[in-house]
Amino acid sequence: CQFLLHCCLSSEAVVNLSGSLIPSSSNIPPSILEKTREKLHLRPNHPLHILKKMIEKSIEDMHPREFSFYDDLPQLVSTTDCFDDLLVEWNHPSRRYTDTYYWDESHVLRTHMTAHDTTLLRAGKKAFVLTGDVYRRDSIDKSHYPVFHQVDAVRIFDRNTSQNEHKLIADLKSTLESLAKNIFQREVQIRWVDGEFPFTYPSFEMEVFWNGNWLELLGCGLLKRGVLDAGQVDKNSKGWAFGLGLERLAMVLFEIPDIRLFWSKDERFLQQFRDGKITKFKPYSKYPSCYKDITFWLSEKFHENAFYELVRTVAGDTVEEVALLDEFHRNNKTSHCYRIVYRSMDRSLTNDEVDEIQDKIREEVARRLEVILR
Ligand code: FA5
Ligand code: MG
Incomplete structure (x- = not known):
């Protein structure tokens, strides 16, 4: 085994x-x-x-x-x-x-x-x-x-x-x-x-x-x-x-500002470093970010780490941050609102592309974590 x-x-x-x-x-x-x-x-x-x-x-x-x-x-x-x-x-x-x-x-x-x-x-x-x-x-x-x-x-x-x-x-x-x-x-x-x-x-x-x-x-x-x-x-x-x-x-x-950069396949990142030397990272142009919010009623199946991971699974490294914006309770139910910040390290994301990712996240969260989207 x-x-x-x-x-x-x-x-x-x-x-x-x-x-x-x-x-x-x-x-x-x-x-x-x-x-x-x-x-x-x-x-x-x-x-x-x-x-x-x-x-x-x-x-x-x-x-x-x-x-x-x-x-x-x-x-x-x-x-x-x-x-x-x-x-x-x-x-x-x-x-x-x-x-x-x-x-x-x-x-x-x-x-x-x-x-x-x-x-x-x-x-x-x-x-x-x-x-x-x-x-x-x-x-x-x-x-x-x-x-x-x-x-x-x-x-x-x-x-x-x-x-x-x-x-x-x-x-x-x-x-x-x-x-x-x-x-x-x-x-x-x-x-x-x-x-x-x-x-x-x-x-x-x-x-x-x-x-x-x-x-x-x-x-x-x-x-x-x-x-x-x-x-x-x-x-x-x-x-x-x-x-x-x-x-x-x-x-x-190395003054590397974001942990995702370690996984970058972009030559502008990889070319900067040489074995045996510690050199400062020179940022290449930073691409614009955009954010989308998602709000839902929690389910029994919901766990914050499972949600974060699902976001990473669907969106990969286009996600920079996921932050809990708001939480409230009504009739024994809890609602969470998260802001998902999108920014690629390597290129500009198009609006359509981000919309599509966000839709997919909504669909997967509802299906896998059984939350009720609002
Ligand atoms: C441990 O993992 C212990 N195994 C360390 C240890 C070994 C203690 C042997 C005693 C004897 P900890 O979870 O704190 O401990 O992680 C060790 C180090 O890993 C931290 O000091 C920190 O530098 C790094 N680290 C921990 N969590 C993260 C994280 N999420 N992201 C990046 N680095 C992290
Ligand atoms: Mg520790």
Whole structure:
């Protein structure tokens, strides 16, 4: 079964996506499944690839020949790998059908790269760096996209070092502070804030002061004993882990204003970047936007994330933002009005074209989410 699932995602089968490939209980639309083939982090001269290489090199330089690097692990993982082994509670929001893409009841598109940690630990790996695409059902705006990329790392220490937790935390923090310095290519102001993750204790988040704002860069901490046990790590060993989001970092470093640009096939975008260099994005002309509102009575089937995703499925990357404009209640019913902002990154949209997309969205929302259009 596991093998078959891998085939579905890694072979040509996905190229000719036919509905029948996706189990009927799945909430993964074909448009999302297609994204599993893109692997932006593996594309030469792509900003995400440039950053990935810099991070890998930085870790390799700090700890020569200690870490293994992985960047093509299968995106479909079991709920055991993604949640159970990481001590994610059964009622944690990240497990919800409304927040996560389920292939079937026991397999999901990974929601974070940490999903691979216990498998690699069981294989005896003691230090590794993982890069890949992760999937979450989420809202639509300039900094959220249902697919983004993470770099995760784990470092396990032997019993002698593990006896002193402060030493492990100091090693984790100094590794990440050097990493930040290397990426930002200068001394940057960093602050550590307490974090909370089901799989680490203590947990921290690292923030970087950049252009007047504190930017959340990553989460990290010491792996809990329960996670180490799931990874069959020696009782006397301990270790740290971190997970970093590539898009937000790339958006500030390359000054890329919209997260959709990472998926652009436009040469005016792709031509601007070269491996090994961080250069500022030069915007090409911005095309005009237009908006359309949609209002409906909610149904039992309605969920905001399902609506956002449906909009993305129908309209693709022509949608810039979907915002809830108004909500009101009458006779136990709730009405929502959303404004859908259309703007292509690559060209001007015609009025007819947008009307047609909007009509299709209305039709699909009524049909699939069973809302009553107003
Ligand atoms: C995690 O995903 C944890 N697995 C990270 C971790 C690993 C913690 C190992 C401890 C040990 P979180 O959901 O906060 O945590 O995401 C990690 C990073 O991914 C964030 O700091 C942020 O940079 C980025 N990120 C999270 N959500 C989004 C999003 N919707 N769009 C873009 N980047 C995001
Ligand atoms: Mg967070």
